[in-house]
Amino acid sequence: MTPNHAALELWPAAVSATASETDLLILAFTVLTLLLTVPVFVAITYFALRYREGSEADRHPSGIRSNLIEISWMLIPFLLTLIFFVWGARLYVASRNAPPDAMVIEAIGRQWMWKFQHPTGQAEINDLHLPIGQPIRLRIISQDVIHALYLPAVRLQVAALPDRYTDLWFKADKIGTYHLYCSEYCGTDHSVMGGEVTFMNPGDYQDWLTHAGAQQSKVAAGRTLYEAYGCAGCHDPGSAVKAPSLAGLYGSPVKLADGRTVTADETWLREKILNPNGDRLAEGYKQVMPSFAGRIPEDELGRLIDFLKSYTAPASGKAAQATP
Template sequence: MTPDHAALQLWPVAASASAVEADELILAFTVLTLVLTVPVFIAITWFALRYREGSEADRSPSGIRSNLIEISWMLIPFLLTLVFFVWGARLFIDSKNPPPDAMVVEVIGRQWMWKFQHPTGQSEINNLHLPIGQPIKLRIISQDVIHALYLPAVRMQVAALPDRYTEMWFKADKVGTFHLYCSEYCGSDHSVMGGKLTLMNPGDYQDWLVHAGAQQGVVAAGRALYEAYGCASCHEPGSPVKAPSLAGLYGSKVALADGRSVVADDDWLRQKILNPNGDKLAGGGKQVMPSFAGRIPEDELNKIVDFIKAYPRPGQSAEATR
């Protein structure tokens, strides 16, 4: 993380009208809080110094009493804070009532990635492309534990719960690329469960759907899943975990601990991912890879196998699999 990373900025860019209004509410309430509290602390400090022990003071009753002053300093702050309550309640109610023409995007959270599916069928992993000027409703669920989808640019955060759908909606008005995060601790790789929110002009979004979205290669999709499931942290060159290299693995003969050898074909790769302990490899290495049985859908498993099949051989450029 660099010093100019968006997560370290004092105030992230606002990419919707509701985000701007939320900022105004927070800033206005902060100013009100300071106006009401700073004079009190200044007075406390002044009186503590002015009338500290040993200082002379006339403590005889002054005889001055004003019910108007007493009522005013209670009633005025109450009415001011009530204004902010109504303001915040209106924003909350608006955030829970999407317009009927909102475009629905399905969102699935799982350890440790986000999967987004557009109404026309295109899907993305850890990246979300959306048009500006169009109400967007995200319909969110978790496949395993509790997550939380956080979009700082639109000032929204919603829990992703197992077996229960939650929703958020917004209408972006600023083109750009922004961060998205999981803001609920969900396991050892919680910190890497993030991605990019790309807001585009409607014409550019339609072009993306036709080209980049619809024609995303199977291998590229497999690479995204390979990285999202954490495979790259062990199997990439230079990893501190000495996992077997995938370079040239597909179609080669693999020596097993029981003396047999097998060909690393599609079926063997699938079984090795689902049940890593089924065929222990020769060499005496410690088996640390977790089982993905029940954790990875069949369509995603096939994409990962396709990526392994195309994994660059030694000396081949990695760009071939992107």
């Protein structure tokens, strides 16, 4: 599912009509920029050669009044760029008002992950699956600091604020997998707070909802517990308590403080959570984790372990480097 990209591309993929029009606007603006700057570059170079000290050039005043020139070269570029203001504003206003029949996806940002909830209840973390050919409205909020959800493929981004909802809507018309970012700096792992947005045919989307989506939901539910029981507060990279990272832990060997090496399987994880006492302590760490025996119901413990099994380090992050 990794987006396929050449080593160097010079134009990003656009998957909605608005995105294509934004591209057109950028291109047209670039033409105007060249129109306004290239003469300056050419003129400076030409004058530098033509009017070099000692050269035999005509230096008689041209006789044109400067006020007229001044006003014209201030006004003409201004009026030209105003066309772009109007164009940009029109496109912006259109992209701000979602049609009433748009499908609403809830997006919640927190340090450092996105959680998306589909209207049918399925949830996913960092990745987002969406149907094409249908207006989609993302209703966005943050649980902590200010984030911003940025989808380059539709040329849109909007801040996720902690105190109120913001929204973003688009209608994709091409299938494919593209990047999804947090674009407002939000702390340590800002750069790994993101994933992929996949645009699918409506039928495939329904399929995804019933199969993969359900699985994703379970993991997402586990993730929610991972947050709710405060595991993230110590085990997430960048937290104040430097507890070992749990990303990629499942199935890997763990060196313990007493010198043994065990494999982190389901049973071991379960015991470790319920009774993290001395002989299960990982090498190089202090015993600070409290026991969760009697504090976490069995079904929730199951979901939490399901989450840990699926929890891998973000592709480009460094969370996996810490060994537990």
